[in-house]
Amino acid sequence: MQIITVESKQQLLDAFHVRENVFIKEQGVSAEIEHDEHDQTAIHLVGYLDKQPIATGRIRIIDQAGKIERVSVMKDYRGNNFGQQLMIAMEQVLLKHELKKAKLNAQTHALRFYHGLGYQTTSAPFYEAGIEHVAMEKKLIK
Template identity: 50%
Template sequence: MTIKIVQTDRELQDAYHVREIVFIHEQHVSPELEMDEHDQSATHFVGYVKGEPLAASRLRYVDEYGKLERICVLQEHRGKHYGNQIIEAMEEEIKRNSYQKAKLNAQTHAEGFYKALGYETISDEFMDAGIPHVTMVKTL
């Protein structure tokens, strides 16, 4: 997979398209919650295989953390380590910007996936967009 930090309108639309399929259509998150005010200032990532967008995420800097958000891979492409690759790219960008810590709010069904990547759960379960989540952190 080729991962790009979004530079063009086309790449941004590709990232939004993947997010729309995964979060709005598959997980039934309302469009108003999925596409929020932070999209304007975030750094967006999009992953391509053979020119087709199939993974996306965004990164923001909050306090001392690089905050990984909206991480998603199209359903038919899960299990191929694309999620690991996009997280790795995000962590590299965090370090390039002189931050040492990463943070994310993981859907609880994905908590084990993030633990395997070195993230530690630091919160109790909470609901976000009607989906149970936990907050996780990692020192880079």
């Protein structure tokens, strides 16, 4: 998978295509919640396989930490380490911005995935967009 930082309108549309398939169509999140004001200012990454967008995520820098959001891999491509590759690429972006901590809100069904990448749970479960989540953090090391 080739992972790039979004630089064009088409690349952003490709990232949105993945999110719409995963969050809106598959998980039933409303488009009004999925697309928010942070889409305009966030750093977006998109992963391509055979020139097709299959994975995406976005980063916001908040209080000297990188907040990783909207991490998603198209259903047919899960289980092939594409999510792990995407997360490593996102952490590399955070390190380039000299950030030492990554934060995210993980859907609880994905806890094993994030724990395997070194993230620690930092909150009790809560609901976001009608889906159970927990807050997680990881200290980043160059």
